[in-house]
Amino acid sequence: MQNQLTCEQVSALLSFYAEDKLSKKLSEYVRQHLESCPECMEKYMKMKNMLNKFIDIQTREIDNPYATKQYEDFKSNLSAYVDNELNDFENIKIKKIAISNPLARQDLENIYTFKKLLHTSFEKTKNECKNDYSKSVINQLQHENNEVKNTDPFFKLVISFFVMVTFIVAGIISILYF
Numbered sequence: 767m768q769n770q771l772t773c774e775q776v777s778a779l780l781s782f783y784a785e786d787k788l789s790k791k792l793s794e795y796v797r798q799h800l801e802s803c804p805e806c807m808e809k810y811m812k813m814k815n816m817l818n819k820f821i822d823i824q825t826r827e828i829d830n831p832y833a834t835k836q837y838e839d840f841k842s843n844l845s846a847y848v849d850n851e852l853n854d855f856e857n858i859k860i861k862k863i864a865i866s867n868p869l870a871r872q873d874l875e876n877i878y879t880f881k882k883l884l885h886t887s888f889e890k891t892k893n894e895c896k897n898d899y900s901k902s903v904i905n906q907l908q909h910e911n912n913e914v915k916n917t918d919p920f921f922k923l924v925i926s927f928f929v930m931v932t933f934i935v936a937g938i939i940s941i942l943y944f
């Protein structure tokens with residue numbers, strides 16, 4: 767076929783095609799290629815999915831009947847709620863909204879998941895630090911032990927030298943004076 771596109775060309779056009787921004791003719795060429803090329807089709811499906819998700823997020827609050835003033839309040843208090851910074855009355859209000867509003871519940875779940883993730887990675891880092899700390903303490907102790915062991919024979923030598931000198935001096939003194 768004369769107007770057959772290559773995979774590279776289709777790749778370059780894919781996002782425009784997904785957003786329906788190509789001319790009728792070009793769009794038709796891409797469609798033909800996709801029908802005969804599973805690889806480009808897979809790419810296209812992935813891109814389309816991503817695009818749909820993005821559009822979902824953009825429109826979900828506009829279209830959703832749960833996107834109310836109450837939900838806006840909920841969102842502005844959410845992080846304070848999670849961080850235990852609200853008073854009892856406000857806490858109850860947030861809980862009530864989370865129970866009755868699926869959007870709010872989803873947000874709350876998301877933020878808890880995120881916090882958990884953060885906490886896990888923090889704990890991991892903390893444990894790693896602890897390990898490092900105890901390792902360094904152990905190393906230090908071993909090092910000190912080694913030092914004691916190393917200086918021990920020297921100490922003995924010094925002490926026996928002094929004892930010997932003391933005996934010799936004492937001997938000389940006793941010979942001279944007695």
Ligand SMILES: [Zn+2]
Pocket residue numbers: 772773776799803805806807
């Ligand atoms: Zn292709």
